[in-house]
Amino acid sequence: MNECIENAIFPDCWKVSRLVIIPKSGKKVRSNHKSYRPISLLPMMSKVLETLIIKRIESETSLNVIGNQHGFVAGRSTITAMESLYNWANASKCRHVFGVFLDITGAFDNVKWSPILERLHEIGASIRSRHAKLKIENVVKTRQLTRGCPQGSQLGPTLWKVDMSDIGTPPDQQTQHVVTYADDIAILTGAARPQTVFKRMTEYLDVMRTWAEKYSETKTQLMSVKGGLKPTYSITFGTNNEAAVIESTSSVKNLGVILDPRQSYADHIFELAGKSKDLYKRLRGMSSANWGMSRRTARIIYEGVFLPRITYAAEVWWEGVKLEKCKKKLGSMQRDPLIAITSAYRTASTNCLAAVAGELPLDLKIIEYVFKRQAKLGAITPESLNSRVSYSHSGR
Numbered sequence: 001m002n003e004c005i006e007n008a009i010f011p012d013c014w015k016v017s018r019l020v021i022i023p024k025s026g027k028k029v030r031s032n033h034k035s036y037r038p039i040s041l042l043p044m045m046s047k048v049l050e051t052l053i054i055k056r057i058e059s060e061t062s063l064n065v066i067g068n069q070h071g072f073v074a075g076r077s078t079i080t081a082m083e084s085l086y087n088w089a090n091a092s093k094c095r096h097v098f099g100v101f102l103d104i105t106g107a108f109d110n111v112k113w114s115p116i117l118e119r120l121h122e123i124g125a126s127i128r129s130r131h132a133k134l135k136i137e138n139v140v141k142t143r144q145l146t147r148g149c150p151q152g153s154q155l156g157p158t159l160w161k162v163d164m165s166d167i168g169t170p171p172d173q174q175t176q177h178v179v180t181y182a183d184d185i186a187i188l189t190g191a192a193r194p195q196t197v198f199k200r201m202t203e204y205l206d207v208m209r210t211w212a213e214k215y216s217e218t219k220t221q222l223m224s225v226k227g228g229l230k231p232t233y234s235i236t237f238g239t240n241n242e243a244a245v246i247e248s249t250s251s252v253k254n255l256g257v258i259l260d261p262r263q264s265y266a267d268h269i270f271e272l273a274g275k276s277k278d279l280y281k282r283l284r285g286m287s288s289a290n291w292g293m294s295r296r297t298a299r300i301i302y303e304g305v306f307l308p309r310i311t312y313a314a315e316v317w318w319e320g321v322k323l324e325k326c327k328k329k330l331g332s333m334q335r336d337p338l339i340a341i342t343s344a345y346r347t348a349s350t351n352c353l354a355a356v357a358g359e360l361p362l363d364l365k366i367i368e369y370v371f372k373r374q375a376k377l378g379a380i381t382p383e384s385l386n387s388r389v390s391y392s393h394s395g396r
Contacts, residue, residue, distance in 0.1 A: 004049055005056065012129050014046035016142075017150055019134040040132065040150035050154035057158060069164055071182035072157040078255040081181040082316045085188065085254075086263065088177040089225045094190025096227035098197050100235075101252050102185040102208065103219035157182075167211055176204065181255055188225060198235045206238045217244035223252045224261045257313050265320030272310055273333040279306065298340035306337050310362070311369045318370040321363040330362040
């Protein structure tokens with residue numbers, strides 16, 4: 001291994017990956033190759049050498065502190081990415097702030113190698129001469145790769161960070177802000193007038209086109225983050241007259257959370273309700289008041305599957321639970337799991353079910369989760385935590 005690093009050698013036999021094709025969720029057209037995700041299974045020695053290369057790169061570069069990249073960076077997450085987005089917008093002195101949420105077509109599969117090699121010439125040997133092998137029944141096909149980060153490799157996320165580092169910081173940080181998480185890019189632009197914002201946005205999108213070739217114009221979204229302008233506007237994807245048009249929307253799903261201009265997050269909570277019903281419809285089919293899975297198993301599923309799914313990124317959207325319609329929707333969402341936990345009849349009231357199960361109502365459970373997380377991270381003191389919890393309880 002030391003000889004490989006010292007002489008910049010990456011054995012070709014360690015570069016051959018075995019592909020495993022996994023269907024993407026929500027993709028119904030199985031004849032389309034974009035409905036599948038290729039996962040590269042690499043030799044163990046390849047992963048070991050890649051890990052050593054990563055340590056060398058991180059010790060000699062500042063990849064983990066570059067700009068506004070929140071993916072694959074220690075101490076950062078989807079939550080810090082969304083907090084960075086709204087913190088900048090709320091602190092901005094601009095009257096109007098709009099966000100463009102870019103979608104890169106086949107991001108990891110279409111990364112150009114030449115820019116990466118220019119910035120990391122000393123590790124170029126690990127990229128060149130890569131091959132992928134796909135076996136279906138008794139048919140084996142091997143193909144040499146010329147671009148892309150292998151999904152499943154240790155080095156892939158680091159190479160992606162290297163490529164993303166070229167985006168850099170906008171020239172005017174007072175009016176523009178870029179937040180990236182892996183291949184998700186959000187560009188915020190502010191000004192006193194919407195027309196000025198749109199002009200700056202289209203000019204910056206020209207810069208983004210020089211960085212990446214393929215964007216999905218149909219999946220790229222535009223939304224008012226601050227200023228309250230209704231979605232009747234649009235911009236072009238760059239200053240070119242033939243550029244595609246990006247239409248405005250009333251909400252955007254970014255990193256698994258539905259964002260809206262009013263920051264009410266009601267749409268997000270209602271979508272969570274729909275997904276939770278699907279989960280507990282299946283659970284309800286396996287249990288009843290007199291038969292089925294045990295109440296202990298139902299509680300394990302509630303605490304280990306239901307709550308983590310509901311509280312994902314709650315640090316960002318938790319204030320939405322204060323809306324009365326969201327409280328009612330959360331109560332409806334919690335009802336099926338509580339019936340499974342208590343084995344009660346469906347005529348029992350939701351408040352009684354929560355009391356019998358020994359569980360907080362879901363809106364308070366979410367608030368409790370967020371406050372505990374903030375206290376653990378040192379964002380709030382125990383004294384202020386107690387006062388905030390008391391305030392939340394008194395508001396019911």
